[in-house]
Amino acid sequence: VFTAEILSVGDELLIGKTTNTNLTWLSGQLTHLGGIVRRGLTVRDEISEISEALTLILGRKPDAVIISGGLGPTFDDKTLQGIAHNLGLCLRVDRRALDLVKERVGELNPGRLKMAHLPEGSRALRNPKGTAPGVYLTVGKVHLFALPGVPSEMRAIFKNSVVSLLGKELPLGFFYEASLLSSGIPESKMAPIISEGMAQFPEVYIKSHPLGMEKGRPKIILHITSQTNEVAVQEAREMLRARVKRSGGIVASP
Numbered sequence: 654v655f656t657a658e659i660l661s662v663g664d665e666l667l668i669g670k671t672t673n674t675n676l677t678w679l680s681g682q683l684t685h686l687g688g689i690v691r692r693g694l695t696v697r698d699e700i701s702e703i704s705e706a707l708t709l710i711l712g713r714k715p716d717a718v719i720i721s722g723g724l725g726p727t728f729d730d731k732t733l734q735g736i737a738h739n740l741g742l743c744l745r746v747d748r749r750a751l752d753l754v755k756e757r758v759g760e761l762n763p764g765r766l767k768m769a770h771l772p773e774g775s776r777a778l779r780n781p782k783g784t785a786p787g788v789y790l791t792v793g794k795v796h797l798f799a800l801p802g803v804p805s806e807m808r809a810i811f812k813n814s815v816v817s818l819l820g821k822e823l824p825l826g827f828f829y830e831a832s833l834l835s836s837g838i839p840e841s842k843m844a845p846i847i848s849e850g851m852a853q854f855p856e857v858y859i860k861s862h863p864l865g866m867e868k869g870r871p872k873i874i875l876h877i878t879s880q881t882n883e884v885a886v887q888e889a890r891e892m893l894r895a896r897v898k899r900s901g902g903i904v905a906s907p
């Protein structure tokens with residue numbers, strides 16, 4: 654198990670133009686690797702905002718930090734400047750980053766050269782779906798990754814490079830999950846059933862998500878998860894199924 658934080662960078666996220674699907678995707682990936690994502694923070698494309706966010710995040714000393722957005726060729730992509738400013742590092746042409754950029758494009762121009770300027774001590778990560786390389790940096794014991802905002806590029810670098818680098822450095826784990834759809838039991842009556850389940854299966858976390866009413870009956874999804882015990886997840890599901898039925902509810906899913 655390890656702890657992680659996610660920093661999303663981009664004006665478009667804070668003017669309501671783009672939905673932060675990177676946060677959702679990264680949260681799911683990190684959770685399934687055995688990580689506990691403690692926070693997700695979103696800031697604008699401003700060096701001071703990025704730097705201040707990093708001060709807060711690094712102060713909490715998570716094992717991993719994933720930043721997405723702002724690595725592109727244009728002047729408004731400032732993530733690496735924000736990182737460099739925060740850590741007191743220079744941005745320098747990085748040999749490997751330059752090679753990776755050249756692999757993708759025919760000739761260099763100022764924008765492309767910008768993407769090869771990394772904070773000193775970084776490692777450039779190959780971007781199989783675009784030009785801007787990802788960036789890996791360790792700050793004390795914190796493993797910090799900066800990935801492009803374009804979802805396909807962010808995902809590809811995460812899968813190809815970030816997972817294995819994290820695996821080398823941190824104790825990865827598992828994430829087991831199951832769900833149950835209940836109908837006819839209101840959330841207030843479900844609460845004691847959930848408490849009972851969590852008391853009986855301490856390694857399991859149970860959360861209810863109300864889906865509203867259907868034909869006058871409250872529908873609730875129960876999400877049952879554990880990062881340590883796969884068998885307990887299934888046992889908890891059986892226990893919940895029996896208790897819902899006994900309380901007069903209908904279990905709608907198998």
Ligand code: ATP
Pocket residue numbers: 661662663665666671672673674675676721722723724725726727730785800801802803804
């Ligand atoms: P580019 O080289 O395209 O400039 P970049 O690394 O600078 O890449 P951004 O400029 O931050 O990335 O975003 C590029 C595109 O990716 C934007 O059009 C934006 O809509 C999308 N995007 C950025 N951040 C996110 C996010 N958190 N979730 C979903 N989409 C995003």
Ligand code: MG
Pocket residue numbers: 723724725726727729730
């Ligand atoms: Mg951009």
